[in-house]
Amino acid sequence: MSCNKLNTFVRNRVSEILDITSSRNWRHVPTHENPADLISRGVEPSAMKSLDLWWSGPKFLQQDITTWPNSFKDLETLPEIKSNISLIANDFTYNLDSKLIKFERFSRFSRLHRCVCYVLRFIKLCKTRSVLPFSFSPEELEHSLNIIIIQSQKESFSEYNLLLNDKG
Structure with a gap:
């Protein structure tokens, strides 16, 4: 056994x-x-x-x-079996179709922006196991803003995926 x-x-x-x-x-x-x-x-x-x-x-x-x-x-x-917990972290910028964060749940953009920053930081910590400072860096803020823009474009314009796949 x-x-x-x-x-x-x-x-x-x-x-x-x-x-x-x-x-x-x-x-x-x-x-x-x-x-x-x-x-x-x-x-x-x-x-x-x-x-x-x-x-x-x-x-x-x-x-x-x-x-x-x-x-x-x-x-x-057996009830004593450990549950398997695994995390698969892809490059978040290219895998946004899963709607990890629902924009409509946020009443203010600043909260949405911070939430995306925290999710990206969590993914980075899982990948690198490094310690990051408490406040967000300018790069983290810019990266999260780009993620929000890309996701909102995908949701607003049906042509977005066609243009990405060179079918437009």
Whole structure:
């Protein structure tokens, strides 16, 4: 079993267990036969006194090992799996059709301009992992202004894409 996809805590515990045991000794106990699952299902402590599953374990443990359940939990369905988060950053100036920022949501141009600056800065930080000053540079402000102009031209003039593709 590959532990790389598991959350850190679970990965460390599983790795530790795998180091001291052999994987051929591992079996999956179905939840309806697992005494440990009784607690997570909210069984009252007073009811535990009369539960054979709690005191004796699953019935199959008293049978021959060849009759034991042999189903394994699919690693991809475990709740402890880390979610994959990835970022693909293209050159933002040439990939504006996605409408990342909706102009109509801004009541003032200055807010739109700053928002585009922040998005471009975020993309730059993801690509370079560098530290940038708090205030925007003149180049960043100019680049974001150009992005806004290009996007507004694309939205306003249907001929824009034809001219870019030399079909006009």
